[in-house]
Amino acid sequence: MTFEELNIIPSILKAIKEKGYINPTQIQEEAIPVVLAKKDVLGCAQTGTGKTASYAIPVIQLLQLETAAEKRNGIKALILAPTRELALQISECIDDYAKYTRIKHGVIFGGVKQQPQNEMLRRGVDILVATPGRLLDMMNQGCIKLNQIRYLVLDEADRMLDMGFIHDIKKILSKLPVNRQTLLFSATMPGAILSLTKSILKKPVNINVTPQYSPVETIEQLVYFVEKKDKNSLLISILQKAENQSVLVFSRTKHNANKIVRKLGIAGIASEALHGNKSQTSRQNALSNFKSGKTRVIVATDIASRGIDINELPMVINYDLPDVAETYIHRVGRTGRAGNTGTAVTFCSQDERKLVENIQKLMGKKMNKKMFPAKQKTV
Structure with missing residues (x-):
């Protein structure tokens, strides 16, 4: 299968071809059509199988098509990641995939001065990548409002729970619109994750492309x-x-x-x-x-x-x-x-x-x- 067969729009196809992408990985092949169909996803795939593209590409496409029909300010997609390094990595991927679209994005995390992040938000973003701690802090300051979120992604959800972010995540979830599409991706699916999914996902499509606790065969x-x-x-x-x-x-x-x-x-x-x-x-x-x-x-x-x-x-x-x-x-x-x-x-x-x-x-x-x-x- 090719990305063209997944009905990816030309502006994104051009960008991912420049990245050298030809054929989607299994998680991408299974997840992208489901996300484009605006269904919730519970995705489990090993580290290194391409989970970021499996949600970032379709979310960018959905937003691109929506912004062509209407103009609405505010953050429309939120991606939560457990660490600043992963948040930066996700942001870099979105930068690559969205380069020929109108979609703007930004990233926030702790350990650095907040002022540049405030200025980035004032300029406006469609997609925000964030670590839970810095996001909650800026929400409490009134710097960020999440009342227009249409797409929520929790990446490496198992790691976020391991790092003790569950209470922060619940506080963030309480501020999001009920009517949204939620995508949860993880390399493993311990019981705590499955318990969380019951409260945040609506009739999710389960995508488990590989054994949870086995490194890739290569x-x-x-x-x-x-x-x-x-x-x-x-x-x-x-x-x-x-x-x-x-x-x-x-x-x-x-x-x-x-x-x-x-x-x-x-x-x-x-x-x-x-x-x-x-x-x-x-x-x-x-x-x-x-x-x-x-x-x-x-x-x-x-x-x-x-x-x-x-x-x-x-x-x-x-x-x-x-x-x-x-x-x-x-x-x-x-x-x-x-x-x-x-x-x-x-x-x-x-x-x-x-x-x-x-x-x-x-x-x-x-x-x-x-x-x-x-x-x-x-x-």
Whole structure:
């Protein structure tokens, strides 16, 4: 199937062709017609399968066709995202898809000065991408009114609940028009999400294109059993063999991310840390350097990594294992995107073996086991 067969209008087709899009992914193929039919959607698809385009393209099209028939000021579509990085990523995608339309959009998030965001809103936007905290704050100040919202999107809803945004989301929902189209997309569907959907979705079309707790099949998954003291040596060895490849390394804590960057620097491997203690400017610069290839290695915590969307990222390394098995799915989903192959490498020390067991149980499959140093016997 092609995007033309999905009845995408010429102005958007031109933009997505410039992006190199030819054939829609499965979530796009199934979701776009449903959104264009103005039905609510409960979409579950793995990270890296193209969820952003599956809702952004049809919402832009619906608004473009509506603005051609009427002129009404005010925010008409609201997209909620859990982190500033993801909000920026979504905004960049909308900028690409809507470049040949009349649709205006903006993005707001915390950690930066509010004044430029106020000025952007005064100029007027049709689509607003926002993190819940900053949105609620600006609503309370009277800077934002949501009484004309026709389309609501909750992206990575599971992550928003994990981060404790449920109360903010409920407050925001109470200010939205009852008559609206609501789209909820998530990589996993825990019970809390399903409970939320009952109160905000009206007869939704369920779209579940892949097993919830399984990374895409194009990702090779390896687990190295390694002593904690040897993790730095293993990381340096892998990065040296990876030569010029971009690599995303996950650390459980901000402190350890900084420590890993220092150790890599001593070994002559340039890298940057990405975590919540970094300023917004620093985080955006680090992401920009990584996406452009200027920085080959990024060491990130889970929250900071949510906006990293690089179609050809070949490798993800779990230096530290996450406490929650579902988080592993999000991490490794940074690679193997858009039909490309990828490698997910996990370091497992003695005290992390139970975490690996939990992940494998969740996925219903085993990772390929390796030892470091290689001469050690497999346990």
